[in-house]
Amino acid sequence: MAITYREAGVDIDAGEDLVERIKPLAKRTRIPEVVADIGGFAGLCQIPTDIEEPLLVSGTDGVGTKLLVAIATGRHDTIGQDLVAMCANDIATCGARPLFFLDYFACGKLDVGIAERVIAGIADGCSLAGCALIGGETAEMPGMYKSGEYDLAGFCVGVVGRRQLLGPDKVRVGDRLLGITSSGLHSNGYSLARRVFETQMGLGFDAHVPELGTTVGEALLVPTRIYPRLVSQLKTAIGDGLHALCHVTGGGVTDNLPRVLPPGTRAQVRMPELPVLFRVIQAGGPVELPELLRTFNCGLGLIAAVDASRADAAVTALSAAGEQVVDLGEIVADTSGNEPCVEYV
Amino acid sequence: MAITYREAGVDIDAGEDLVERIKPLAKRTRIPEVVADIGGFAGLCQIPTDIEEPLLVSGTDGVGTKLLVAIATGRHDTIGQDLVAMCANDIATCGARPLFFLDYFACGKLDVGIAERVIAGIADGCSLAGCALIGGETAEMPGMYKSGEYDLAGFCVGVVGRRQLLGPDKVRVGDRLLGITSSGLHSNGYSLARRVFETQMGLGFDAHVPELGTTVGEALLVPTRIYPRLVSQLKTAIGDGLHALCHVTGGGVTDNLPRVLPPGTRAQVRMPELPVLFRVIQAGGPVELPELLRTFNCGLGLIAAVDASRADAAVTALSAAGEQVVDLGEIVADTSGNEPCVEYV
Numbered sequence: 076m077a078i079t080y081r082e083a084g085v086d087i088d089a090g091e092d093l094v095e096r097i098k099p100l101a102k103r104t105r106i107p108e109v110v111a112d113i114g115g116f117a118g119l120c121q122i123p124t125d126i127e128e129p130l131l132v133s134g135t136d137g138v139g140t141k142l143l144v145a146i147a148t149g150r151h152d153t154i155g156q157d158l159v160a161m162c163a164n165d166i167a168t169c170g171a172r173p174l175f176f177l178d179y180f181a182c183g184k185l186d187v188g189i190a191e192r193v194i195a196g197i198a199d200g201c202s203l204a205g206c207a208l209i210g211g212e213t214a215e216m217p218g219m220y221k222s223g224e225y226d227l228a229g230f231c232v233g234v235v236g237r238r239q240l241l242g243p244d245k246v247r248v249g250d251r252l253l254g255i256t257s258s259g260l261h262s263n264g265y266s267l268a269r270r271v272f273e274t275q276m277g278l279g280f281d282a283h284v285p286e287l288g289t290t291v292g293e294a295l296l297v298p299t300r301i302y303p304r305l306v307s308q309l310k311t312a313i314g315d316g317l318h319a320l321c322h323v324t325g326g327g328v329t330d331n332l333p334r335v336l337p338p339g340t341r342a343q344v345r346m347p348e349l350p351v352l353f354r355v356i357q358a359g360g361p362v363e364l365p366e367l368l369r370t371f372n373c374g375l376g377l378i379a380a381v382d383a384s385r386a387d388a389a390v391t392a393l394s395a396a397g398e399q400v401v402d403l404g405e406i407v408a409d410t411s412g413n414e415p416c417v418e419y420v
Numbered sequence: 421m422a423i424t425y426r427e428a429g430v431d432i433d434a435g436e437d438l439v440e441r442i443k444p445l446a447k448r449t450r451i452p453e454v455v456a457d458i459g460g461f462a463g464l465c466q467i468p469t470d471i472e473e474p475l476l477v478s479g480t481d482g483v484g485t486k487l488l489v490a491i492a493t494g495r496h497d498t499i500g501q502d503l504v505a506m507c508a509n510d511i512a513t514c515g516a517r518p519l520f521f522l523d524y525f526a527c528g529k530l531d532v533g534i535a536e537r538v539i540a541g542i543a544d545g546c547s548l549a550g551c552a553l554i555g556g557e558t559a560e561m562p563g564m565y566k567s568g569e570y571d572l573a574g575f576c577v578g579v580v581g582r583r584q585l586l587g588p589d590k591v592r593v594g595d596r597l598l599g600i601t602s603s604g605l606h607s608n609g610y611s612l613a614r615r616v617f618e619t620q621m622g623l624g625f626d627a628h629v630p631e632l633g634t635t636v637g638e639a640l641l642v643p644t645r646i647y648p649r650l651v652s653q654l655k656t657a658i659g660d661g662l663h664a665l666c667h668v669t670g671g672g673v674t675d676n677l678p679r680v681l682p683p684g685t686r687a688q689v690r691m692p693e694l695p696v697l698f699r700v701i702q703a704g705g706p707v708e709l710p711e712l713l714r715t716f717n718c719g720l721g722l723i724a725a726v727d728a729s730r731a732d733a734a735v736t737a738l739s740a741a742g743e744q745v746v747d748l749g750e751i752v753a754d755t756s757g758n759e760p761c762v763e764y765v
Contacts, residue, residue, distance in 0.1 A: 083615040117479040133460040177480040181571035228524035230575035270428040
């Protein structure tokens with residue numbers, strides 16, 4: 076008897092059903108620059124006309140094994156926000172405005188309901204980032220993923236005027252470092268965090284942890300903050316007093332902050348008290364502090380390097396936006412000849 | 421004793437080693453518009469200045485379970501070309517020039533050697549497509565992928581002048597449909613093809629198939645053709661005589677060609693003889709012809725809808741570029757009120 080693609084494990088009709096369910100979600104995220112709706116071979120977007128010498132800024136990321144927490148707990152509605160955050164925050168660190176986002180969703184067998192919840196979370200994230208969900212790919216790959224598991228990748232493109240580009244070129248000795256809080260682990264360090272809770276502490280995702288006031292799963296699934304709108308407010312407040320932004324991802328403050336430091340400098344950082352989730356992990360491993368600082372954001376999602384003369388104005392603006400800002404320290408000269416690094420003081 | 425991220429299965433040093441190995445590969449693909457090298461938080465690219473009313477065109481895709489063939493046979497050097505092809509060809513169907521590409525590589529345990537071979541193939545693909553490999557993400561996710569397995573997603577952005585945008589709006593009754601050959605299955609239908617060879621025919625990837633003159637694995641791994649340079653030659657030859665391009669991917673000619681048809685039309689298509697690989701699959705399943713046409717490209721990787729008056733010039737230009745072009749048929753009026761479809765004649 077003749078065989079079909081569906082019998083081989085790929086259900087094109089389910090894929091098309093999902094596309095129909097995604098369309099209204101994507102439509103909610105439209106921005107004026109978007110030209111075509113999802114459905115063609117490719118997404119179309121204009122370049123904003125109010126930007127001098129526009130540069131395209133692009134980034135891709137996943138959410139690591141935070142996915143396994145979402146899958147194990149059956150909570151699929153916020154992992155999409157994490158995905159957008161990881162990409163859009165990277166874009167924002169260049170000073171760019173995120174324009175559009177595309178997602179890749181891969182699974183062994185497509186569950187349209189779960190995929191829709193994941194992608195609804197992506198659309199929510201796009202709204203928070205101010206960018207349009209302009210396309211995506213849903214891949215059903217029999218034999219590749221375990222039953223009920225899926226992977227996610229995100230791609231984001233933004234735009235910035237060449238002279239507004241932030242980064243190490245603009246950072247100077249004397250710049251203040253302002254820390255902006257994270258909401259939790261964001262989307263990095265989950266392999267270690269899962270190991271600590273599951274193996275070292277013997278706690279399942281549904282175990283209630285008194286210090287946290289939540290279950291392990293709830294604490295681990297708190298969505299990653301999305302910073303582009305906050306960055307935009309900061310730029311409005313201090314203009315070119317904003318020199319660089321560090322998105323604290325895998326590698327923590329230790330490995331990420333040096334990426335915005337020019338040669339001949341180092342960052343002197345006084346870390347604020349660790350939020351309780353990080354203290355629980357630190358004690359539960361135990362995980363030594365240097366490893367903690369090189370693996371987790373430790374409470375800081377974003378670090379701004381600002382001109383010292385504008386630091387007060389930056390703090391005022393961020394506070395007005397509801398942020399608890401931490402003055403972490405400053406950029407100092409370093410004549411050691413070593414690569415720029417973080418000195419914890 | 422204190423535990424570390426590495427003990428939890430994530431080796432940041434291996435990841436950094438890989439980044440160093442990727443840098444020269446990416447550098448080979450640079451185009452003048454690229455501003456920053458890989459390594460910052462995001463990739464930077466200028467917008468070409470010679471394009472009036474530029475639109476950004478973006479697409480994302482994976483390579484489906486062709487990956488499992490690459491993994492099972494240990495041949496990791498061309499799957500990257502497939503990934504670029506799937507994305508860059510979609511961009512080219514809009515008439516856009518691919519500008520830059522980003523990849524997502526996810527695995528359970530990072531094997532730097534394999535990842536480097538995969539990404540070298542991605543860089544090769546970018547060179548063939550004329551776009552720059554501007555960034556990427558390597559995700560090591562313990563517990564998520566089986567040992568030795570990995571997934572890939574790609575993301576491509578291109579640019580086209582608004583008036584040069586190709587698509588159904590430009591297609592007219594009387595347009596000729598020109599078929600451009602595929603190199604094999606490209607990157608779609610592998611779940612069915614694997615089922616046919618493995619289960620129905622009982623042939624492993626290393627089995628030699630006399631009709632094919634190769635092993636099953638070799639036949640299945642032939643890299644996907646990358647069409648943007650050919651599209652560019654066709655545009656140069658017939659200008660606005662080129663109305664639309666259909667990238668024949670999942671869904672085959674049956675489901676993809678209608679995506680470039682305007683309402684009130686249908687495509688009358690006379691398929692050329694099936695290349696031998698598709699005949700082997702057809703007989704080996706057996707797979708009925710309508711299912712074959714809805715699952716595989718059946719020998720046609722790209723279909724151009726061209727103004728009838730320029731069809732000869734198009735064929736001449738494509739032939740001069742070494743292509744075997746097939747005149748498949750034409751666009752006809754359809755007053756049925758149904759959605760545009762393909763009529764095989």
